[in-house]
Amino acid sequence: MAIAIDSGTxxxxxxxxxxxxxxxxxxxxxxxxxxxxxxxFVVMCFIAALxxxxxxxxFRAFGLDFVTTSTWDAADGTIENAKFGxxxxxxxxxxxxVIAMVVAFPFVVASALFLEFYASKKLKFILVSILDLxxxxxxxxxxxxxxxxxxxxAAGWAATINKYLGxxxxxxxxxxxxxxxxxxxxxxxxxxILPIAMSVTREVYSRAPLDQIQAxxxxxxxxxxxxxxxxxxxxxxxxxxxxxxxxxxxxxETIAVLLTLNLVFEVKFQxxxxxxxxxxxxxxxxxxxxxxxxxxxxxxxGLVLFVLTLLVNFGAxxxxxxxxxxxx
Amino acid sequence: MSVALGAAVSPGRPWxxxxxxxxxxxxxxxxxxxxxxxxxxxxxxxxxxxxxxxFVIFFAATSLVFGLRHxxxxxxxxxxxxxxxxxxxxxxxxxxxxLVTLAQKGWPAIYGGYFTNDMSVTGADDDLxxxxxxxxxxxxxLILLVASVIAIPLGILTAAYITEIRGRLSGFVRxxxxxxxxxxxVVAGLFIYAxxxxxxxxxxxxxALALAILMLPTIARTAEEVLKLVPEEIRSASYALxxxxxxxxxxxxxxxxxxxxxxxxxxxxARVAGETAxxxxxxxxxxxFSRKLTGEPLASLPMYVxxxxxxxxxxxxxxxxxxxxxxxxxxxxxxILARFVGGRTNK
Numbered sequence: 001m002a003i004a005i006d007s008g009t010x011x012x013x014x015x016x017x018x019x020x021x022x023x024x025x026x027x028x029x030x031x032x033x034x035x036x037x038x039x040x041f042v043v044m045c046f047i048a049a050l051x052x053x054x055x056x057x058x059f060r061a062f063g064l065d066f067v068t069t070s071t072w073d074a075a076d077g078t079i080e081n082a083k084f085g086x087x088x089x090x091x092x093x094x095x096x097x098v099i100a101m102v103v104a105f106p107f108v109v110a111s112a113l114f115l116e117f118y119a120s121k122k123l124k125f126i127l128v129s130i131l132d133l134x135x136x137x138x139x140x141x142x143x144x145x146x147x148x149x150x151x152x153x154a155a156g157w158a159a160t161i162n163k164y165l166g167x168x169x170x171x172x173x174x175x176x177x178x179x180x181x182x183x184x185x186x187x188x189x190x191x192x193i194l195p196i197a198m199s200v201t202r203e204v205y206s207r208a209p210l211d212q213i214q215a216x217x218x219x220x221x222x223x224x225x226x227x228x229x230x231x232x233x234x235x236x237x238x239x240x241x242x243x244x245x246x247x248x249x250x251x252x253e254t255i256a257v258l259l260t261l262n263l264v265f266e267v268k269f270q271x272x273x274x275x276x277x278x279x280x281x282x283x284x285x286x287x288x289x290x291x292x293x294x295x296x297x298x299x300x301x302g303l304v305l306f307v308l309t310l311l312v313n314f315g316a317x318x319x320x321x322x323x324x325x326x327x328x
Numbered sequence: 329m330s331v332a333l334g335a336a337v338s339p340g341r342p343w344x345x346x347x348x349x350x351x352x353x354x355x356x357x358x359x360x361x362x363x364x365x366x367x368x369x370x371x372x373x374x375x376x377x378x379x380x381x382x383f384v385i386f387f388a389a390t391s392l393v394f395g396l397r398h399x400x401x402x403x404x405x406x407x408x409x410x411x412x413x414x415x416x417x418x419x420x421x422x423x424x425x426x427l428v429t430l431a432q433k434g435w436p437a438i439y440g441g442y443f444t445n446d447m448s449v450t451g452a453d454d455d456l457x458x459x460x461x462x463x464x465x466x467x468x469x470l471i472l473l474v475a476s477v478i479a480i481p482l483g484i485l486t487a488a489y490i491t492e493i494r495g496r497l498s499g500f501v502r503x504x505x506x507x508x509x510x511x512x513x514v515v516a517g518l519f520i521y522a523x524x525x526x527x528x529x530x531x532x533x534x535x536a537l538a539l540a541i542l543m544l545p546t547i548a549r550t551a552e553e554v555l556k557l558v559p560e561e562i563r564s565a566s567y568a569l570x571x572x573x574x575x576x577x578x579x580x581x582x583x584x585x586x587x588x589x590x591x592x593x594x595x596x597x598a599r600v601a602g603e604t605a606x607x608x609x610x611x612x613x614x615x616x617f618s619r620k621l622t623g624e625p626l627a628s629l630p631m632y633v634x635x636x637x638x639x640x641x642x643x644x645x646x647x648x649x650x651x652x653x654x655x656x657x658x659x660x661x662x663x664i665l666a667r668f669v670g671g672r673t674n675k
Contacts, residue, residue: 022573023572025572025574026572026573026574029572029573029574029577030493030495030573032485033485033488033489033492033493033577034489034493034495034497036481036482036485036486036489037485037486037488037489037490037493037497037501038497038501038504039482039485039486039544040486040501040504040505040508040544040545040548041500041501041504043508043541043544044504044507044508044511046519046523047511047515047516047519050519050522050523051515051518051519051522054522106415107415107416107418107419109415110411110412110413110414110415110416110419111415111416111419113412114412114413114415114416115416117343117412118343118409118412118413120344121344129667132663133660133663133664134423136598136599136602136659136660136663137423137426137602137656137659138601138602138603138604138630138655138656138659139602139603139604139605140602140604140630140633140634140652140655141426141430141602141633141652141655141656142426143637144633144637144648144649144652145422145425145426145429145430147637148429148433148645149425149426149429150422153377191422191423194419198419210341213342213343214340214342217342220401221401222401222402222404222405223343223405223408223409224404224405224408224409225401225405226342226343227408228408248510251512252510252511252512252513252514252515253512254512254513254514254604254605255604255605255608255634258605259637280512280514280515280605283514283518283609284514284517284605284608284609287518287521287608287609295526298518299518299522302514302515302518302519305512305514305515306511306512306515309510309511309512309515310507310510310511312510313506313507313509313510314507317506
């Protein structure tokens, strides 16, 4: 009887075919996931294409003048009479972002070193968690605080700097009004880019070769000796990358700058004076009342900003990636 | 024997096991405090910030001087320590100031009805016992909900492509996500303004689309980190049992990384919840409580703050601080919740 059953099933059991081919379901699945993964690419292309085509008329009419002149006048809404140039805004964006970098730099280095080499393990854990939370503060709150709390203080500091260092051109002013200057928004931006720049730098510092640090100690070096001889040279590119990532952030920042900067269409390098520029803030401040033609100009300005931040971010992430690869 | 000995000597971290006597560490601080107090009284360095500045200068100086009692190396080391510690502490001052100001100035705006009333019959400058931000909370909730529905699946798919499909485009996709995370928020807003708003109207959906663009890279990157942590053995075991790749991904990999993916989503939401610039261009602001996502502007917490700020009168500014306080509380609780959920998986 057992034999009968055996012979009955034996014919139904066949060796499963081994196939290299994926099943239909899997092929559909792979296509679907690939399509989903390409969303970011598609969106980036759409953004670039749309801004380009909407702003095309402006680029054609003004050419390079769009980035080298600084008159912004929609006139009667016809392209013959209107004049659009973002030079002042572009320079202003870069000036405020550079101020932010210069101010943030020593704090980034000090904080990264402190967390990695001075704080105890427990303290480090707590502080890093707090810093992560601080990175989540939205820009509108930075702007609010920057305008109502920081600006009155910073205007006083600016007046002091102007009093003693006013003979240096960038610290000079024409009118003694220190509110809403690139200096003030630079300070706010410095605070905003601190968490990201700090975490990237700290990450690279933490990978400094331990044997070399021990060697520095073994030779009788102090903690600072080891840091200066090993950690700082090792982490230089990570620091540069972190600062550049911060720069990208600062260039694209809109609301915090809008609240703390007086937008003026004139290229100026007097960082303490109440006049500055920012491409991102220009877009946010003008879009509400823009005529169709001005809207096109704003799209063109958006494209300039998009390309600029893209370049900075690419540079930054490739530097960071190289710094991290070198370690492994 | 020698091998065992070699293995036992693990590299230590020399900067951690350093015991400093309390007296040695506190002496420069104490002297600097006294000097700073004197400077605060007799020179122009008045006020709390002046005192702090004076303290920083004197602390650096006393560290150097106290170190010189030993030798030059020690002196420079102490000076550097002062720089590092003070640099870190100084970076924290503004954040403390932000949190304190928010609580201090935002608190008066908050009363029982603040969360149940809207601003439809209340002006920005009316007394603080009237009106509220229920409309802004509702708007923010709806916008974030729609943005999540769009961005979370796409973000997880992007991560799954890199960790599961492992196609030729993995590197390319990663670069794209990276550069998408650098898109300025106002550009995302401008994009939706040009495609959606200029054709129809300011609306909640437009705002959600703009926020989805900003959310996607955060979710994709965090989710990728999470999915990488799923052990390769689980994948192999699933394939060995004859499961298809689709079944493996949806029924094995994603569920086993569930709490990590929830964390990724929450981080994405928290990252965009406070965005103002894109909403200014897409969903704008309305003072009336509404659940309609299309056809009309929709309020949101960041825009509530911005709107009251632009009015600029005393009560309006208090309202702005109140809104900012609520907004930050929301974001921080999202963040802490995300940490909590994520923390449980790691253990």
